[in-house]
Amino acid sequence: xxxxxxxxxxxxxxxxxxxxxxxxxxxxxxxxxxxxxxxxxxxxxxxxxxxxxxxxxxxxxxxxxxxxxxxxxxxxxxxxxxxxxxxxxxxxxxxxxxxxxxxxxxxxxxxxxxxxxxxxxxxxxxxxxxxxxxxxxxxxxxxxxxxxxxxxxxxxxxxxxxxxxxxxxxxxxxxxxxxxxxxxxxxxxxxxxxxxxxxxxxxxxxxxxxxxxxxxxxxxxxxxxxxxxxxxxxxxxxxxxxxxxxxxxxxxxxxxxxxxxxxxxxxxxxxxxxxxxxxxxxxxxxxxxxxxxxxxxxxxxxxxxxxxxxxxxxxxxxxxxxxxxxxxxxxxxxxxxxxxxxxxxxxxxxxxxxxxxxxxxxxxxxxxxxxxxxxxxxxxxxxxxxxxxxxxxxxxxxxxxxxxxxxxxxxxxxxxxxxxxxxxxxxxxxxxxxxxxxxxxxxxxxxxxxxxxxxxxxxxxxxxxxxxxxxxxxxxxxxxxxxxxxxxxxxxxxxxxxxxxxxxxxxxxxxx
Numbered sequence: 001x002x003x004x005x006x007x008x009x010x011x012x013x014x015x016x017x018x019x020x021x022x023x024x025x026x027x028x029x030x031x032x033x034x035x036x037x038x039x040x041x042x043x044x045x046x047x048x049x050x051x052x053x054x055x056x057x058x059x060x061x062x063x064x065x066x067x068x069x070x071x072x073x074x075x076x077x078x079x080x081x082x083x084x085x086x087x088x089x090x091x092x093x094x095x096x097x098x099x100x101x102x103x104x105x106x107x108x109x110x111x112x113x114x115x116x117x118x119x120x121x122x123x124x125x126x127x128x129x130x131x132x133x134x135x136x137x138x139x140x141x142x143x144x145x146x147x148x149x150x151x152x153x154x155x156x157x158x159x160x161x162x163x164x165x166x167x168x169x170x171x172x173x174x175x176x177x178x179x180x181x182x183x184x185x186x187x188x189x190x191x192x193x194x195x196x197x198x199x200x201x202x203x204x205x206x207x208x209x210x211x212x213x214x215x216x217x218x219x220x221x222x223x224x225x226x227x228x229x230x231x232x233x234x235x236x237x238x239x240x241x242x243x244x245x246x247x248x249x250x251x252x253x254x255x256x257x258x259x260x261x262x263x264x265x266x267x268x269x270x271x272x273x274x275x276x277x278x279x280x281x282x283x284x285x286x287x288x289x290x291x292x293x294x295x296x297x298x299x300x301x302x303x304x305x306x307x308x309x310x311x312x313x314x315x316x317x318x319x320x321x322x323x324x325x326x327x328x329x330x331x332x333x334x335x336x337x338x339x340x341x342x343x344x345x346x347x348x349x350x351x352x353x354x355x356x357x358x359x360x361x362x363x364x365x366x367x368x369x370x371x372x373x374x375x376x377x378x379x380x381x382x383x384x385x386x387x388x389x390x391x392x393x394x395x396x397x398x399x400x401x402x403x404x405x406x407x408x409x410x411x412x413x414x415x416x417x418x419x420x421x422x423x424x425x426x427x428x429x430x431x432x433x434x435x436x437x438x439x440x441x442x443x444x445x446x447x448x449x450x451x452x453x454x455x456x457x458x459x460x461x462x463x464x465x466x467x468x469x470x471x472x473x474x475x476x477x478x479x480x481x482x483x484x485x486x487x488x489x490x491x492x493x494x495x496x497x498x499x500x501x502x503x504x505x506x507x508x509x510x511x512x
Contacts, residue, residue, distance in 0.1 A: 031056050033506045035254040036102055036196040036261070043090065043101045050083035050090070050101030054145055057103045061147075061194050064510055067175055070189040072108045072166040073116055074148040079103065082145045089143075098264060100143030105195040107183050108149040109156045110136050110248075111230045115146075119232040120154040120163035133230030135199055135248050135265040142264045147195050151185030155233050156201065157351065159209055159448055161185050162427055170425075171213060172507040173474055177422040180210035186251055187214040192510045196252070197261050201231055203246035204347060205417065205452035208479060211251055211464040212417035215475030215505060217494060218251045219258045220452075222485050223459030225278065226262070227269035233351070244393070245343075245350050245456055253504045255465060255495030262487060281485065283492035284411045288500065291493060292325040294406070295414035299330075301337040302450035304416050305438030311476040312416060315467035315501045322500045331406035331413075334399070336454070341377070342395045343453040348381020349389060355382055362430065371432040374446040378432075400458040400484060407483035412493050414478055416451045417464055419443060421474035454481060461487040465494035467501045475505075 029042040031053060042048045058076050065071060086101035111117045111129035118124045132140060140146070151161050151169045161184025162168040169185045171177040172192040179188035186198030187210030200207045202220045211218030226248040234240055250261035267278040285291045297312050298304045304312075320326055330336060352360075360382060366375035384392075406413075420443075423436050434445035455462035461484075464477040478497075482490035497503075 032060065032193040032510075032512050033253065033504075034196075036099075036252060036257040037254070039102055039196050040099070050086040050145060051080060053101070054079050054083040054103050054147070057147055057195060060192075060512065063512075064192050065194060067509075068170045068172055068179070068188045068192055069167055070150055070169050070185040070192070070194060071148045072118055072120070072151050072185070075115065075146055079145050079147050086143055086145065097141060097143030098260070099139065099197075102144050102197065103147045103195050104139060104144045104197040104199070105147055105150050105186050105189055106136055106139075106199045107186050107201060108152055109182070109201055109232050110199060111232065111236070112136055112146065112149065115149065117149065117232065118163075118165050119156060120152050120165060122164050124232070124236070125165055127236065129230075129236065131230070134227040134270055136230070138265045138267075139199060139261075144197070150183070150189055150198065152182045153184075156182035156206060158182060158431060159205070159445070160425065160427070161188075161210075162425070168425060168427070171422045172510060173215065173422065176424055177474075178213065178425055180213035180422065182206040183218075183251060184210045184213075187211055187216055187218070190214070190216045190251055190253055191507055193506065197257060198251040199248065199261070199265065200251050201228070201246060201248045203350065203456065204449050207249050207251060208417050208452055208462065208464045208477075209448065212477035213422035213475065215466045215469075215477070215507070216251055216253055217255050217258055217466070217504065218464045219249045219262060219487065219491060220455055220462045221247050221249045221262060221266065221487050222461045223247060225266045225461075225485070225487065227267075229269050243350075244396070245346060255463065255491050255498065255503075258463065258494070259488060259491050262491075280488050283488040284486070285489075285492065288319070288322055288324050288493070288496045291411040292327065292409070293319070293412045293414060293493070294327045294329065294331070294410045296328065296330060297416065299336050301340060302419060302447055303440070304419050304451075305440065307439055307470040307472070308416060308419065308421060308476050311468040311470060312478055315478060315497075316414070318500050319497070327410065331402060333402055334406075334454075339399055339457050340450050340453045342392055342399070343457040344374075344377045344449070345381040345384070346392055346396065346457075347449075348378040349384045350381075352378055352382030353384065363432075366432065369433075371444055371446065374444065375432050396457055399454075400460070403454075403458050403460060404484055411483075412490055413481040415454070415481065417477050417479045418448050418451060420448065421470050421472075421476055451479065455479070458484065460484050461490055463490040463494040465497055466504060467497070
């Protein structure tokens with residue numbers, strides 16, 4: 001949308017809504033940082049209309065997005081028209097879906113019919129899909145109002161969010177820092193109050209790390225519970241078999257909103273719905289005291305920075321004081337380093353297989369360098385023989401079986417998301433050549449992938465919940481891994497933990 005048209009539309013719709021927004025606020029709905037469920041109650045109760053709420057979101061985008069640059073594409077005229085239709089349906093008593101009238105965001109890795117989808121790459125700068133990705137179609141069918149497409153690294157392949165099309169996205173807590181990647185634009189936008197839900201994706205912590213860095217909630221669902229059909233990568237038009245690592249999933253400002261979005265986007269892929277349906281098992285408990293929860297705060301295979309570890313330790317102590325049944329230590333027989341070694345080669349296979357030789361050459365030349373182990377394992381994955389892939393797949397499934405046995409006697413497992421909080425923008429050198437700083441010294445950039453590996457390797461769900469801030473005021477999240485196919489359990493624990501350790505907090509400087 002051209003800037004002049006954007007401003008003209010905004011001026012036309014904004015003025016009449018001020019009074020209604022004030023009344024909505026008086027009714028305890030915060031149109032800036034309220035949850036999606038609170039927004040839906042306000043919409044259905046008549047405290048605010050979808051068109052008013054959508055216009056308010058765009059007002060905030062004009063005011064605050066220049067600080068963080070969270071979007072690749074904005075859709076104001078289209079969003080306001082869809083909001084008007086939602087209002088008409090609500091007024092007439094027509095059921096327009098569980099998300100009718102709710103302003104949401106979509107990561108620009110998901111194709112959207114008639115809307116440019118770039119995945120952060122110049123190669124797709126002018127790509128306009130004819131069809132929605134499967135999960136996008138379900139959000140549209142549920143009545144959601146699409147505000148815009150959020151920023152990410154090129155082809156969703158970094159733990160920062162920047163590209164040559166939309167530039168760099170900043171963290172609302174400190175704009176000199178990254179919001180993470182690859183769903184960084186969505187996490188930053190939610191933290192800044194620029195929408196109510198985000199559709200993201202995750203193979204290397206791409207939902208979990210931005211949630212941790214920005215202080216929002218995120219869910220890596222159970223493998224294949226949400227269809228990835230249409231997601232980029234792979235490139236448009238390429239058909240693949242069922243994923244064995246990556247997932248699509250929600251980000252939000254409350255755990256309950258994760259469940260709300262999950263129930264909309266989950267279910268068998270369109271081609272399989274003829275024979276299958278999906279039902280989310282209920283959470284195993286109804287109070288924190290109902291749960292038996294394992295945890296680890298650190299491990300020699302990937303030491304956690306003391307600033308992050310300290311916040312997590314305080315969260316564990318708060319849970320202990322709340323009489324939660326806590327058990328420290330990995331499941332019997334699980335070795336974190338072995339799981340990481342399996343995961344990382346499979347990650348290299350999932351992302352790197354088929355890369356041209358000019359992109360593999362730097363990996364072959366990494367001998368003797370600090371990042372050699374990462375380059376070597378990635379190269380193995382990118383050139384993996386089928387027999388070795390089968391052996392690694394067996395190891396992956398054995399790891400899942402081990403964790404499922406553990407979850408017969410435990411309900412969830414808490415572990416770090418990352419070794420660091422949000423770090424300064426760093427776009428120099430390659431992925432493998434970068435470092436991040438901890439209070440204990442520099443670490444290889446690839447170490448930031450290690451703590452997300454257990455849930456991704458096994459396909460188990462993992463929710464991220466904010467549990468506090470470092471001494472420098474940066475958010476820290478905890479990863480709550482749950483039993484395979486029982487996504488409601490880690491979501492429920494995430495929500496109930498907010499009563500003990502606190503939940504989402506709005507970053508300073510983003511209030512209306």
